[in-house]
Amino acid sequence: MQNLQQLYESILSGDAKQARALTEQALTAGVDPLRLVNDFMAPAMDEVGRRFESNEYFVPELLLSARAMKSALELIRPLLVARGEKPTGRVVIGTVKGDLHDIGKNLVAAMLEGGGFEVIDLGVNVPPEKFIATAKEKNAHIVAMSALLTTTMLSMKSTIEAIKEAGLRDRLKVLVGGAPITQKFAAEIGADGYCDNAAGAVGLAKQTMALLG
Amino acid sequence: MRPVISQLLANGPVVTDGAWGTELQRRGLANGESPDPWNLTRPDQVAEIAQAYAEAGSQILLTNTFGANRLRLAQHEFANKIRDVNRRGVEISRTAAQEGARVFASIGPSGKMLLAGETTEEELTAVFREQALALADAGADALVIETMGDLQEAKLALAAACLTGLPVVACMVFDSGKNRDRTLMGITPEQAAVELTETGADVIGANCGHGIAGFVEICRRLKAATDRPIWIKPNAGLPAMENGRLVYRTTPEEFAAVAPSLVEAGASFIGGCCGTNPRFIKALRTQLRKPAASVGTGSQQ
Numbered sequence: 001m002q003n004l005q006q007l008y009e010s011i012l013s014g015d016a017k018q019a020r021a022l023t024e025q026a027l028t029a030g031v032d033p034l035r036l037v038n039d040f041m042a043p044a045m046d047e048v049g050r051r052f053e054s055n056e057y058f059v060p061e062l063l064l065s066a067r068a069m070k071s072a073l074e075l076i077r078p079l080l081v082a083r084g085e086k087p088t089g090r091v092v093i094g095t096v097k098g099d100l101h102d103i104g105k106n107l108v109a110a111m112l113e114g115g116g117f118e119v120i121d122l123g124v125n126v127p128p129e130k131f132i133a134t135a136k137e138k139n140a141h142i143v144a145m146s147a148l149l150t151t152t153m154l155s156m157k158s159t160i161e162a163i164k165e166a167g168l169r170d171r172l173k174v175l176v177g178g179a180p181i182t183q184k185f186a187a188e189i190g191a192d193g194y195c196d197n198a199a200g201a202v203g204l205a206k207q208t209m210a211l212l213g
Numbered sequence: 214m215r216p217v218i219s220q221l222l223a224n225g226p227v228v229t230d231g232a233w234g235t236e237l238q239r240r241g242l243a244n245g246e247s248p249d250p251w252n253l254t255r256p257d258q259v260a261e262i263a264q265a266y267a268e269a270g271s272q273i274l275l276t277n278t279f280g281a282n283r284l285r286l287a288q289h290e291f292a293n294k295i296r297d298v299n300r301r302g303v304e305i306s307r308t309a310a311q312e313g314a315r316v317f318a319s320i321g322p323s324g325k326m327l328l329a330g331e332t333t334e335e336e337l338t339a340v341f342r343e344q345a346l347a348l349a350d351a352g353a354d355a356l357v358i359e360t361m362g363d364l365q366e367a368k369l370a371l372a373a374a375c376l377t378g379l380p381v382v383a384c385m386v387f388d389s390g391k392n393r394d395r396t397l398m399g400i401t402p403e404q405a406a407v408e409l410t411e412t413g414a415d416v417i418g419a420n421c422g423h424g425i426a427g428f429v430e431i432c433r434r435l436k437a438a439t440d441r442p443i444w445i446k447p448n449a450g451l452p453a454m455e456n457g458r459l460v461y462r463t464t465p466e467e468f469a470a471v472a473p474s475l476v477e478a479g480a481s482f483i484g485g486c487c488g489t490n491p492r493f494i495k496a497l498r499t500q501l502r503k504p505a506a507s508v509g510t511g512s513q514q
Contacts, residue, residue: 053391054391055390055391055392055395057399058389058390058395058397058398058399059328059389059397059398059399060328060398060399061399063328063329096245097244097245098243098244098245098246099245100285100288100324101324102324102331103324103325103326103329103331103397106326106329106331125245125288149234149245150234150235150452150459150487150488151234151235151238151242151244151245151246152244152245153452153459154244154459155244155245179388180451180452182451182453184453184454185452185453185454188454189454
């Protein structure tokens with residue numbers, strides 16, 4: 001029990017090495033992997049998100065915690081898959097066509113993985129066709145798009161239109177984010193959700209999953 | 214203080230230029246297209262912008278070289294012409310400046326994150342050194358490290374720029390945190406001012422991020438933490454969608470009306486970032502020529 005509380009602490013402080021070691025110990029001792037995730041790891045990431053939103057944590061802390069979470073999850077995920085547990089949801093993520101910025105997108109991807117999502121990262125400069133093909137192939141629940149430039153944010157609009165034309169719009173949700181994006185812009189281009197920070201993206205994605213039913 | 218800087222400041226607050234990216238878009242730069250190669254492919258359009266800023270009264274012209282580094286142009290057909298893109302950028306602004314304005318060449322961030330392991334200190338140093346040397350060789354009067362979110366990267370760029378022997382302006386984007394007074398990486402204006410001063414910046418500042426009103430307090434905090442002059446270039450607010458097009462709603466007059474508060478907060482160089490245009494610069498010049506603007510600057514106006 002003491003060790004498990006330490007797992008929470010190690011993720012909160014971004015200590016990937018310790019998080020992995022403690023996870024390994026717990027699994028060897030026969031602790032239910034789902035319990036590790038639900039009772040210790042996910043709450044740690046929730047706290048990371050809270051601290052980020054209250055200005056105590058910034059991007060560096062977020063990155064370190066997400067990395068610690070990821071290294072622990074690498075041990076747990078195969079066990080969950082083997083017994084038929086499903087990920088929270090499947091997200092296809094990428095920086096839109098014309099935009100080569102991946103910092104924000106990578107952060108959101110790391111946080112979503114930490115939140116139990118299966119994340120398919122298409123990288124940068126992703127054309128609408130690629131979002132659509134991958135979303136179809138992977139049966140994605142969410143398409144998440146990033147843009148850093150005011151010059152590329154309109155690519156989000158064209159991607160949403162292409163998703164509509166491909167007949168996928170009713171089957172998945174679209175989330176957008178990036179420095180120049182606002183809630184208003186997201187609404188205007190017909191996205192289902194927007195969040196102004198990587199930590200909040202996890203909660204947003206979970207809410208969105210609930211809407212898919 | 215370096216002669217270039219002290220000469221500029223001798224007559225009170227200096228008006229720099231406004232945005233280039235959004236102005237290039239008005240001239241047909243496609244969504245997501247890299248602006249920098251236009252120095253080679255459409256120099257007339259770039260020159261038009263430089264000319265318009267010179268005519269509007271810019272005392273400093275930047276260059277269309279913000280993203281002209283090897284990492285940003287990695288996938289571009291001009292990846293092997295980094296030097297030429299930078300050189301032409303300086304030449305274009307120089308031609309427009311004539312004898313009237315100084316040319317401060319722009320160096321933006323690499324677009325890669327050190328902390329996430331996407332690049333290394335060695336790589337960034339090489340990348341910024343290549344760009345800074347190209348800009349210096351082309352005859353820039355000073356270099357401007359701008360729109361930085363990561364202090365570590367800003368310092369690497371600054372150190373590379375200082376090697377040229379030119380005066381260097383270093384500024385960061387404070388757009389994160391509850392009060393929008395931290396960089397993406399959580400750096401405060403105080404931390405930025407202290408460390409950039411230690412690394413050798415001649416001028417320290419803030420640009421991009423948000424609208425001009427939020428810059429007054431950031432300017433005050435930068436000023437209190439360094440003995441260097443302060444450089445401020447805000448956006449024309451955040452963009453909004455209108456009929457499928459992006460618009461910046463702050464007007465040149467609204468923008469310029471805040472300039473005296475910036476001067477009072479310690480700004481020595483004032484211009485605009487995304488969404489501003491030559492009309493903003495003209496309005497700034499008009500506003501700052503009013504007698505009240507010189508209060509607290511120790512100017513001889």
